[in-house]
Amino acid sequence: MSISDFRADLGDIPVEDHPRIVQQRSRDHYWYSPILKAKLDHVTAEIVVSPRSNAEVKTVLAAAFRHGVAITPRGAGTGNYGQAMPLSGGAMLNLMNMDKVLEIKPDRVRAQAGAVLEQMDHQTRESVNGELRFHPSTYRMASIGGFIAGGSGGVGSIRWGGLRNIGSILGVKVITCEENPRELDLVGEDILKVAHAYGTNGIIVEAEMPLTQAHDWVDMIVGFDDFIEACRFGGAVALQDGLLVKEVAPCAAPIPQDYFNRHKPYIRDGQSVVLLMVAPVAVDAMTLFVAHHKGEMLYRSDEASAEELKRLPPVYELAWNHTTLRALKVDPTITYLQTRYPTVAHVEKIISILGDELPMHIEVGRQDGVVMYGGLPLVRYTTEERLNEIIRIHEENGCAVFNPHRYTLEEGGMKRTDQKQLDFKREADPKGMLNPGKMIAWDDPNFDFNAGRVWLFDGLNPVN
Numbered sequence: 001m002s003i004s005d006f007r008a009d010l011g012d013i014p015v016e017d018h019p020r021i022v023q024q025r026s027r028d029h030y031w032y033s034p035i036l037k038a039k040l041d042h043v044t045a046e047i048v049v050s051p052r053s054n055a056e057v058k059t060v061l062a063a064a065f066r067h068g069v070a071i072t073p074r075g076a077g078t079g080n081y082g083q084a085m086p087l088s089g090g091a092m093l094n095l096m097n098m099d100k101v102l103e104i105k106p107d108r109v110r111a112q113a114g115a116v117l118e119q120m121d122h123q124t125r126e127s128v129n130g131e132l133r134f135h136p137s138t139y140r141m142a143s144i145g146g147f148i149a150g151g152s153g154g155v156g157s158i159r160w161g162g163l164r165n166i167g168s169i170l171g172v173k174v175i176t177c178e179e180n181p182r183e184l185d186l187v188g189e190d191i192l193k194v195a196h197a198y199g200t201n202g203i204i205v206e207a208e209m210p211l212t213q214a215h216d217w218v219d220m221i222v223g224f225d226d227f228i229e230a231c232r233f234g235g236a237v238a239l240q241d242g243l244l245v246k247e248v249a250p251c252a253a254p255i256p257q258d259y260f261n262r263h264k265p266y267i268r269d270g271q272s273v274v275l276l277m278v279a280p281v282a283v284d285a286m287t288l289f290v291a292h293h294k295g296e297m298l299y300r301s302d303e304a305s306a307e308e309l310k311r312l313p314p315v316y317e318l319a320w321n322h323t324t325l326r327a328l329k330v331d332p333t334i335t336y337l338q339t340r341y342p343t344v345a346h347v348e349k350i351i352s353i354l355g356d357e358l359p360m361h362i363e364v365g366r367q368d369g370v371v372m373y374g375g376l377p378l379v380r381y382t383t384e385e386r387l388n389e390i391i392r393i394h395e396e397n398g399c400a401v402f403n404p405h406r407y408t409l410e411e412g413g414m415k416r417t418d419q420k421q422l423d424f425k426r427e428a429d430p431k432g433m434l435n436p437g438k439m440i441a442w443d444d445p446n447f448d449f450n451a452g453r454v455w456l457f458d459g460l461n462p463v464n
C-alpha cells in the first residue's frame with residue numbers, strides 16, 4: 001500500500017492529512033462502549049478524501065484498488081459500534097460533500113448519500129408535504145447513506161418498521177471498488193445486500209426513500225408511578241390504530257430525573273415516563289387514552305410557551321440512543337445494550353433480576369407487523385465479565401441481545417452476513433479494500449453463517 005501513490009492519482013479531489021483532523025474523522029460514537037473504547041481508541045486513517053461527485057468517488061475507488069489502500073466510508077460519524085473506524089488505516093471516504101436532494105415526488109425522494117436527514121425532510125415538506133417514514137434520533141446530523149449502511153430504524157418505526165423491511169428503501173446506487181469501478185443500481189431484495197453492511201460491499205452514492213405525509217408532530221411526556229404500567233400503556237398505544245403516533249418510548253425512573261436535565265422540572269421524583277410524538281389530529285384522543293390508563297400528562301409541546309420550545313430539545317432527542325447519550329453526559333461509567341423483549345412480562349422479569357443495575361429504556365416498535373418492545377437499557381457498567389453475564393441473563397430469559405460492544409457485522413448481531421452478501425462483496429470489492437475487518441465472513445473462509453455463536457474476531461493487525 002502506498003498512500004502517496006494513491007494520493008497522486010486523486011487530482012484535485014479535496015484531501016485532508018492533518019493528523020489531528022484525520023484522527024477526529026476516523027472516529028464515530030464507539031466510545032459509548034467501554035469495550036470498544038479500549039479496543040479502538042488508537043485507530044486512525046492516514047488521510048481523509050472528500051469527493052464531490054460520483055465520478056470522483058470512482059476515481060478514489062480505482063486508485064484504492066490500484067494501490068491497495070483501505071477505504072472506510074463515513075457520513076456524519078454518528079454510528080455507535082466503531083463501524084466507521086478504519087481498522088486498517090488507509091483513507092476515510094467522507095461522503096458529506098455529496099449532500100444534494102436530487103428528486104422529489106409526492107411519494108418518494110432521491111438524494112445523494114451525504115444528504116442530512118433533517119435537510120431532506122425540510123425539502124420534501126416544502127415541496128410535497130412529505131417526510132421520511134422514520135429516522136434515527138441523530139436526524140439533525142446523520143446522512144442518508146450512513147443511516148442505510150449503519151443504522152436500523154428509529155423515530156417512526158412504531159408505524160413503519162425498520163430499514164431491514166423490504167419497501168423501506170426503494171433504491172440505492174452503489175459504486176464498486178474495482179480496476180474500473182461500476183455504478184450499480186440496486187432495487188428490490190438486492191438493496192438488502194448493502195443495507196446495514198457498514199459499507200463493506202460498495203459505496204452508496206444515492207438513495208431513494210419512500211415518503212409519508214408530514215405532520216407537525218406534538219411532543220408529549222406522560223408520567224406513571226409504575227414503569228410496567230408505562231410499558232403497558234406504550235404497548236396499548238401501539239395497538240390503537242386510530243392514534244397516529246411517531247414515537248413511543250417508556251423510560252424508567254430514575255432516568256428522567258437523573259439524565260433529562262432540561263425536562264427534569266416537569267417530572268416528579270420516582271416517576272417513569274413515556275415519550276410520545278403524536279399527530280395533531282390524534283392529540284385529543286391521546287389525551288383521553290392517557291387518562292384511561294391513569295397516566296399524568298406532564299408536558300405537551302402544543303401548549304408550551306415560545307421560551308420553553310426554545311429551551312427544550314425535541315422529545316426524540318431524549319429517545320433512542322439519545323437516552324444513552326444524555327446518561328453518559330452525566331455519568332461516564334454508564335453504557336447500554338440493545339435487546340428485544342417479546343412481551344411486557346419479559347421486561348418485568350429482567351427488571352426483577354437486574355434492578356437498578358439496568359435502568360430500563362424501551363422503544364415500542366413494530367416488527368413484521370407485530371408490536372415489540374425494543375430495549376435500549378442503560379447499564380451501570382462494572383466489568384466486561386459482568387456485561388457478558390447480563391447478556392447471558394437476557395438470552396436465558398428469552399430476550400435477544402444485539403451486542404453493541406462489537407465492531408464486526410456478525411458479532412453485532414444486528415445483521416447476520418450470508419452467502420449472498422459475501423458473493424456480492426466478492427463482486428463489488430474483490431480485493432477487500434472496503435472497510436476491512438468488519439465482515440468476519442470475508443476474513444475467515446471457514447466462517448459458518450449458521451453457527452449461531454458469538455464470534456471473537458482478532459485478526460486485525462492495527463487493533464491487536
Ligand code: FAD
Pocket residue numbers: 028029072073074075076077078079080083084085095113114135136137138141142143144145146147148149150151152153154155197198199200202203204205320321322325435
Ligand atoms: P456513519 O456513522 O458515518 O456511518 C455508519 C456506517 O455506514 C459506517 O460503517 C460507515 O462506514 C458506513 N457508511 C457511511 N456512509 C456510507 C456510504 N455512503 N456508503 C457506504 N457505507 C457508508 N441509529 C438508528 O438506527 N436509530 C436511532 O434512533 C439511532 N439513534 C442514535 C442516537 C445517538 C445519540 C447516536 C450517537 C447514534 C444513534 N444511532 C441510531 C446510530 C447512528 O446515528 C445512525 O445509524 C445514523 O443514521 C448513522 O448515520 P451517519 O451519517 O452518522 O453514518
